[in-house]
Amino acid sequence: MSEVVGAKPLSEAERVVDMFMAPSLTFADILRSTTWWLPFVLLVVVTTAATFTIDREVGFQQVAENQIHLSPKQEEALNSLPPADRATRVAISAKVTKYISYASPVLILLFSAIGALVLWGSFNFGLGARTSFGQMFAVWIYASLPRLLSGVLEIVTLCFGNNADSFNLKEPVGTNVGYYMADSAPWLRTGLGFLDVIGIWNMVLLIIGTAVVAKVKMGSAAAVIVGWWLLVLLLSVGASAAFN
Numbered sequence: 680m681s682e683v684v685g686a687k688p689l690s691e692a693e694r695v696v697d698m699f700m701a702p703s704l705t706f707a708d709i710l711r712s713t714t715w716w717l718p719f720v721l722l723v724v725v726t727t728a729a730t731f732t733i734d735r736e737v738g739f740q741q742v743a744e745n746q747i748h749l750s751p752k753q754e755e756a757l758n759s760l761p762p763a764d765r766a767t768r769v770a771i772s773a774k775v776t777k778y779i780s781y782a783s784p785v786l787i788l789l790f791s792a793i794g795a796l797v798l799w800g801s802f803n804f805g806l807g808a809r810t811s812f813g814q815m816f817a818v819w820i821y822a823s824l825p826r827l828l829s830g831v832l833e834i835v836t837l838c839f840g841n842n843a844d845s846f847n848l849k850e851p852v853g854t855n856v857g858y859y860m861a862d863s864a865p866w867l868r869t870g871l872g873f874l875d876v877i878g879i880w881n882m883v884l885l886i887i888g889t890a891v892v893a894k895v896k897m898g899s900a901a902a903v904i905v906g907w908w909l910l911v912l913l914l915s916v917g918a919s920a921a922f923n
Contacts, residue, residue, distance in 0.1 A: 691717040698824045702884055705821055706891035713813040715820040719787065722823060725830035726783040729851075734777065736837040737846050743773040745846055750865065750923045776848070787823075795819045798889060801903045808893035818888035825880040829854060854878075865923035870916045873908070882908055 689697065689708045695717055697705045733742065747754050747769065757765050779786070795816035802808040802815070833851040850858045850872055857863075857872030882904055890900035 688712075694718075694821065695721070695824065698821055698884070702821075702887050703891060706818060706888040709814055709817045709821070709888070709892055713811070713817040715817045718820050718824050721827060722787055722820075723784045725827050725834075726787065727781070729830045729833045730780040730783060732834045732837045733780070733846075733848070733851075737843045739773040739777040739780070740769065741843050742846065742848050743769050743776055745844070746776075746848060747772070749847065752923055780848075791816060791819045791823070797907065798885075798903070801907070802889060802893040802895065802900075805903065806893065806895055806899055808895055810889075810893045814892045815889070818885065818892055822881055822884035822888050825877050825884070829877050864920075866916050866920035869919040870912060873912045873915070 688711060689704065691714065694705045694708060698718075733739070747757060757768055760768065795812060795818070798819070799810065799812045799815040802810055829852060832854070836852055837846075845861075847858075853859060854877050855872045855875035857868040857870070857874070860868050860871055863871070886897065886901045886904045889895075889904065890897045893900065
């Protein structure tokens with residue numbers, strides 16, 4: 680990390696560009712300023728555009744039907760209902776999914792705050808680092824920038840290769856192994872979904888960023904980030920096995 684010491688202050692645009700070329704420079708600059716407005720705006724724009732494209736090209740009624748089909752237990756329970764009741768349940772599910780999808784700006788802030796809080800506690804109390812919540816929040820937001828590529832790929836796929844009947848809101852593009860295992864058990868597909876190119880890129884950036892702002896060894900940062908990743912993976916697989 681010595682190569683970033685004394686580097687010139689970066690503009691917000693330079694920070695964003697460096698996340699794809701020299702991320703350590705951006706993370707070092709967070710020690711100077713914890714502003715994060717530009718990556719947040721970019722994430723909101725792309726996520727909202729992707730939601731609008733889903734609404735137009737697939738429709739949230741179809742999204743709800745597809746998600747139900749991917750959950751055998753839920754599909755079996757709904758199919759046992761009278762047609763009118765089933766239609767009502769699906770319609771409610773479609774509306775809820777739509778509202779949540781369009782609320783992405785709030786959700787981005789919420790999940791970023793939770794993630795930053797967990798990392799702040801892990802590094803400060805677990806490793807004895809002296810970093811602030813604001814620094815960890817900025818690291819989290821900037822490290823999420825690769826997810827812009829997921830949103831762009833989703834928009835392109837829906838506009839030029841749309842197959843509404845098979846669209847999966849949880850795995851809209853084929854950047855993870857689970858995407859190609861449609862006939863596998865839900866719990867296995869959930870686990871394989873964590874083997875995601877964009878997600879792993881995001882995780883690597885978190886390791887670099889937390890190591891820089893917390894001023895700890897890269898190996899220590901990796902142990903914390905990968906440890907939490909594995910815990911979330913196990914919990915997700917367990918929940919999928921229990922409810923699907």
